[in-house]
Amino acid sequence: MSEPLLNIDSVTKNFGGFTALSNVTTEVQVGERFGLIGPNGSGKTTLINCISGLLNNDGGTITFDGHNLNGMKAHKRTAAGITRTFQIPRPFHSMTVMDNLKIPIEFVSGTGASQAAIAEQAMSILETMGMAEKAHQETSGLTQIELRKLELARAIAAKPKLLISDEAMAGLTGNEVDEVLEILISFNEQGMTIIMIEHIMRAVMQFSHRVICLDAGELIAEGKPDEIVKDKGVERAYLGV
């Protein structure tokens, strides 16, 4: 097996006296579609905050593409190829949809390109996401799904090697979930590795090559989607019967 893209080695994170992650160890392969599930409060968002650099893990190491990420600034990690979406959308609210996308292009994927080229790239991403006609709208006028799509589009605009999607589908209907899945899968097919956090099991099952499940900050199961859903621990902690 080749070198994993992301290596998470006994990562621990505490908030005051509370342990949000304890000794989580796993790895993500190049090109993999990786599912991350776990009950609410199990530490999923915390884990990706540690990966993307918004939090610093208290213990353990995270290695990405051969680089040790510990202590690296978030924007450097983005430059190195990790981007993430936010569970609660955080658009740049004073900018149009298009300008939102231009930020990661200008600072990461297309540094030095002309404004016209940047705009073109942004537009093409908006088109794939089916948001082209919203390009020049202020973000304040967007609906929840559109905001979610914008989160994804903005992350993709950074042309990451690893995309982490934090509950991009929460609150979407069946058709919309399919729509987003399709988008994610198509980007994966172009070579993007994707970690997806989601509570919609249908989506996780359909999407993931491999799934891990966290519970109370500990990794309790890891495996193929169909194995995971049968796992007793996962059933007890997460799926319910």
Added chain:
Amino acid sequence: MIILELFINALIAGILLGGFFAALSIGLSICFGLLDTVNIAHPTFIVAAAFCTFILNANFGIDPILAGIIITPLFFGLGWVIYSLYYQFFEKTSAEALRGLAFFFGLLFITEVVLIISFGVDHRLVNAAYIGKSFGGEFAGISVSVPFRLLSAFVVAAILTLGLQMFLDRSFFGRATRAVHQDMMALSLMGVDPVAIKRIAFAIGLGTCGIAGALMIIVIPIEPAVGRLFIGNVFAIVVLGGLGSISGTLIAAMILGIAESMVSTFFGPSWAPAVSFTILLGVLAFRPTGLLGVGDTR
């Protein structure tokens, strides 16, 4: 021995001064810390109250503290009116709090001019039996003196702060006040009219100017522009304590009071502001949300 005596007296003076600072800042802690209205005119309103106290004291011989209590409703009303305007023009249209700062700066000018026109520019003082006197004595060879002037300010300030603190912590109204800047919509779902809460809370904040004004003229001579000197201090105290924390404000006021008194005693008063504000910077460097701030980085 003389060092110890100086130290103990400086400590006492610092605590008393801290009480005075707390009285100046407590209303701002509500208006600014809890309601997000950057009321830079707060010290000037206190000066206005001090002038009212002066009038009552000079013309009717009313004790300044009593006068402060008498005019408090007046300032409560003023706060009511000011907030209503502020709401109408800024919050309703969800304008940034920063615009409010410019608005209050305008109010500061206007208030100052009104004061100049009605009272002139001369320094004013009040008199009461306890002003200019002190009590104290020798304890274990250390002589301590406590000026009544500052003691009375301290006592009133302590009652005011602790009272407000209890009120905000324990009462429903207090909880609503602490919640109101976080989510007005959610608050209205609790059956609370957030605008009314803000209006009352702001009015309370400004109401404290009444009593703080009385304390100010007890402690220092006043003139219309004297409020400007305290803008830095009061904002520093509110921020050092942590936005939204009344007890934080009290503690911060004490720290600055003690720092100022200690520095004045041992290193020369000229360095007092540098020390006070370096403390502020130092605390912020390690606790970006102030001493008792609650993870809120507004």
Added chain:
Amino acid sequence: MVELVVKDLVAGYGNVSVLHNVSLDVPNGETVALLGTNGNGKSTLMRCIAGLIKPTEGSITLKDGDRQIDLAACSPKQIVEHGIAMVPEGRRLFPLLTVEDNLTLGAYRAEAREKLAESIDFCFTLFPRLAERKTQQAGSMSGGEQQMLAVARALMSDPKLLLVDEPSVGLAPILVSQMIEKIGELNTSRGLTILMAEQNFNQAIKIADKGYIIVHGEIAFASKDATDLRENDMVKSYYLGV
């Protein structure tokens, strides 16, 4: 004895109207599901009932015993005082207050204050996790924990009618069913009348006594009863897009 009757409601934001002639009925003691995909106006309807948006036309009436209360003319505060509580979309907690303060604020209205201790106990039994996290800042809790707190906070006002806007969004599967069950429980054990907006059809029908489907701001389907809701073909075609 409360019953909520909405008639020919027209409402929206600014010049855009989102709801067109919506009528529905929430009878006493029932759980009514309001179904529909994104952006169809479920939340808008909920907000109208809670008084956060004023309808441009139509009426919202609360029948409380013999009284008929015109909710459209009431402020949100008065509506809460009439015994209606809402769990808003997106939770809308007070992130800097503790769990306990959030709950206490829920009991702001005069009648609820008297039962404060009792209500808190009830909420802590309903959601033991909240009891464990009593002093944590609400904003630092995970999504699911926050959702529990949002429901609990609404219950604190001791409502007769509970409006719940998408309680299952962002919850782990195990919690989705738990949450829906808890809501069902509230209905049965406390006799609470409930109007619940939900797009998780399968979960919603577990507890719904009847349901409405709202499409583009209009009621596209109103079920007669629970069975009708579960089995009517219209539902599948409208909602599931089958």
Added chain:
Amino acid sequence: MIMRYKFEIGCVAFLVLAFILTQLGLNRFFFFAGFAVLQFIMIATAWNILGGYGGYINFGTAGFLGVGSYTSIALIQWSNVSIVPQIIAAAALAGLLGLAIGYFTLRLKGVYFAIATLALAIVLETVVNNWDFVGGAAGISILPTRKPELLGAVIVDRKIGVFGNYKEFLFFLIAGMTIFSVWVARTIEKGKLGRGLNAIKDNEEAAESMGVPTLRLKLIATTISGALMGAAGGIFPSYLTFIDPLTAFNLEFAVYSLAMPMIGGTFTWIGPVLGGLLLGTVQQVAIVTISSELNLLILGVVLVVFVTFAPHGLVGWFMKKN
């Protein structure tokens, strides 16, 4: 081609105009009032780079101006350094201060940052109060060089100088500095830096996650903004010929520097220019037309009225009209 450099051409045209004005032997009051207004515009523009674009409210403007002023004073005291190097040194030092503040307060947000900058200004003022080399709290009078020379040319002399009068020279100097500041601000606004700062203003964590080096951009902004303020302060002693800490560190600067962009509009370079022009002019006019305390009142009323009725600043107001 010409259209593309419209702004730059405008800048040069303004400078030429400013120069011509100095040569016309105009009423000297014009230069004094003009100086004050231009200095306001410069301060507002400098403030807006950090405050308007980046959303970081600097309440310590007085500190930067004061550092600028006292750098000049120290240089004069030290060896009568002439005005241009004074200003350059002032800008450099204030820029360094900006950099330091940026580092020191990088974890601070919103009002905490604002108050930290205010605190810094007060600390600096105290230091100067106790620094007798530059006059300390007593202040200091300086004599502007009577016949400054630059690159061999006599700058100021009634007969042979480029400028007939020192005030005309200062006016031209501040005009140049102001134009430069506006140019810097506009260049930032239209460029990557400006867009990055905007992203920081909207949501710093999201910006960082989208690859914006937030710390670096903030440091660049605090440095540039500080340096420009320092330059505006550096010229101040020559204008006043007397400086005391109370004047150099006047809190008024903090509030004006924020009020001007607020009145004009914070999101574009024109905002601070308009705001500075308006507030500066009103102030200058009020002082010399109303000979009583009412001149303060006018200022107060202007502030209240403009922030109340032009919620997005004058620029926003015009944009809405069109």
Added chain:
Amino acid sequence: PVAQAQSKDPIKIGFSMALTGALAGGGKQSLVAMQIWAEDINEQGGILGRSVELVFYDDQTNPKNVPGIYSKLLDVDKVDFVVSGYGTNLIAPAMPVVIDRDIVFMGLFGMNNNGKWNYEKYFQILPAGPSPAVGFSSNWFEAVKTFKPKTIALVAADAEFARNLKEGAVENAKAMGLEIVYNENYPPRTADFTPIVRAVNAKKPDIFYIASYPNGSAGLVRAIAEVGTDAMAVGGGMVGLQYAGLMSGLGPNLNGFLNYDFYVPEPTMNIYPGSKELIDRYQKKVKDEGLKTDALGYYLVPWAYAYVDILGKAVNAVGKIDHDAIAEYIHKTKFTTVVGDVEFGDNGEWTQSRTIAVQYQGIKNNELDQFSQPGTRKIMFPADIQTGEVKPFNSLR
């Protein structure tokens, strides 16, 4: 009958004045005095037969506003003369503007403003002698000599005037061979002065020189009342104790303070002819017109009157508006004014100091009237106008 000033083209005298801000107390008082002077001179036929008109603007006690104001006065209002506003740091920024026009400039209470400029047309009314900082306190040090002090403590406000006074006091102290045991400054925002007084007491100075601004003066008076001190002489450069508001506010707490003053209602002050009448008129005017300014006006009224009066006298004597001639005339003339005989030295300062040292005595209550009677502020120095004996501080408490 006095010749009425002709109504043709008035002579305009322009100035900036602190009508708001920290120095407004003095500024407003001065303005009233100057207006009284304008009335007087117009009644007497004006200057050069033309009536006098005052043109003034509020400088807000902010030096920043001063250059613009003077330029407006000279260029737009086309005033014939300018005189200064009140206070050193408001005079300083006007200097270059004035020097540039090479015109006569009368200064009101500036401390050594001409030190660096050496401008030959500048004249200043503060009676502190040729070396103002030193001259200001020299009489105070003369007065304390009776105590044969050995040590001195000095405190000054962190502000221009006070710091200059203290520096002068240090020189005087050194000249007397005093040991300086405490020498500190306090910032303007100081609210509690007890720590300073205690720190001073810990050094047990024989005399305690204070150079303070009104806030600090009141604060220190009270702090000393509360904490006490064993120093034999206390005060010296306390600005504000001359103000009606502070005097009546502080009342008996003032007893024992030995401070500077310029004019007090003591009988020997008749060496300033007309000053008593002037002050009476001022007080009446303030009362009648309900002016919101100092009720007594001892501090500045005679001086603000005198500095324009000297200008008027000089112009009338020269007979034309010729600044060179007027300046020359002022230099060589001894003027007799409401502040007595005035002579200016080369640097435009008084040739000798006439700052007086007064001791507050016998103040019983907070009534304002007692301060307009002789007895509450007795003159200790200069000897020629002395009205009382200096007593140790604590003997008067």
